[in-house]
Amino acid sequence: MRPTTSLSLSLLSTLLLLPISTLAAFTGQAEADGVKFDFTQLKQHSVIVEHKQDPTVVKSTYTINPVGKIEVSNEVSKEDQCPDGTQVCMISRLWHGDKPDDHVAQIIPFGSFESEKGSEPEYTIMRDADKKVLGLNVTIHGPEYGEKKLKQSAIVKFLCDPEKTGLEPDTDGKDSNSLKFVSYEGDQTLTLEWRTKYACEKVPGETPAPSQGSWGFFTWFIVIAFLAVAAYLIFGSWLNYNKYGARGWDLLPHSDTLRDLPYLIKDFLRRAVNTFQGSGGRGGYSAI
Numbered sequence: 001m002r003p004t005t006s007l008s009l010s011l012l013s014t015l016l017l018l019p020i021s022t023l024a025a026f027t028g029q030a031e032a033d034g035v036k037f038d039f040t041q042l043k044q045h046s047v048i049v050e051h052k053q054d055p056t057v058v059k060s061t062y063t064i065n066p067v068g069k070i071e072v073s074n075e076v077s078k079e080d081q082c083p084d085g086t087q088v089c090m091i092s093r094l095w096h097g098d099k100p101d102d103h104v105a106q107i108i109p110f111g112s113f114e115s116e117k118g119s120e121p122e123y124t125i126m127r128d129a130d131k132k133v134l135g136l137n138v139t140i141h142g143p144e145y146g147e148k149k150l151k152q153s154a155i156v157k158f159l160c161d162p163e164k165t166g167l168e169p170d171t172d173g174k175d176s177n178s179l180k181f182v183s184y185e186g187d188q189t190l191t192l193e194w195r196t197k198y199a200c201e202k203v204p205g206e207t208p209a210p211s212q213g214s215w216g217f218f219t220w221f222i223v224i225a226f227l228a229v230a231a232y233l234i235f236g237s238w239l240n241y242n243k244y245g246a247r248g249w250d251l252l253p254h255s256d257t258l259r260d261l262p263y264l265i266k267d268f269l270r271r272a273v274n275t276f277q278g279s280g281g282r283g284g285y286s287a288i
């Protein structure tokens with residue numbers, strides 16, 4: 001096999017493999033139905049759900065990182081955190097009055113950042129009856145959980161809300177968190193709702209990034225200069241052809257000058273070198 005062939009083969013396989021490896025994880029960017037969504041301005045975010053269970057209160061924290069794995073802290077013991085590589089996770093803890101238990105009561109990983117083959121994240125666009133974009137439905141698959149080994153998954157509905165960045169936190173009793181817990185069904189499907197402007201078809205207050213089609217002044221200058229030269233050569237040749245019956249090299253306008261150009265340049269260079277050497281040498285011009 002010639003080296004060029006194997007090179008192009010390896011290039012081809014790289015190109016073929018690329019989309020597959022980027023498909024496997026939700027990295028904050030998605031495309032559905034021709035609409036591109038970018039949630040990379042969002043960060044790891046949580047919502048806490050309280051549940052009275054006399055005499056205790058269960059506080060469940062649902063956390064999602066829209067751009068990667070949930071961060072692992074060195075200050076908390078491993079058993080009290082979501083396993084490394086989790087993207088959507090719940091941790092619940094019992095509270096007695098205003099005192100939390102030392103350890104967590106339950107951890108459920110709903111979505112893994114690196115998904116297994118065949119369980120890549122799924123994206124569905126949500127529209128109203130008038131086809132207006134309401135947001136993006138992202139489904140992330142996770143590991144099995146519990147005695148019944150039920151496969152967990154998280155449906156995150158990113159809803160367009162021009163007023164919200166999506167990072168608004170919980171403030172007591174104000175229901176202000178832009179992330180909401182909706183349901184946990186069949187011990188396997190978690191649904192969250194996340195209101196953010198990044199789920200809108202056109203993100204408010206963001207100037208669209210300059211598209212690659214917008215050329216700088218310099219590029220235009222070169223293109224126009226090139227076109228002008230081309231037009232001059234073509235028109236000149238046409239004129240020479242019709243008016244003077246020129247053929248071959250003579251077609252080009254100023255063909256004599258063009259033909260002489262190499263000599264002219266050589267001559268010019270020689271003079272320049274001579275002048276330079278002349279002024280450099282102390283004696284000035286030497287007599288021939």
Ligand SMILES: *[C@@H]1O[C@H](CO)[C@@H](O)[C@H](O)[C@H]1NC(C)=O
Binds near residue numbers: 122124126138
């Ligand atoms: C979101 O996607 C899941 C499957 O991935 C589907 O079951 C659910 O109905 C979808 N929800 C909406 C509102 O489109």
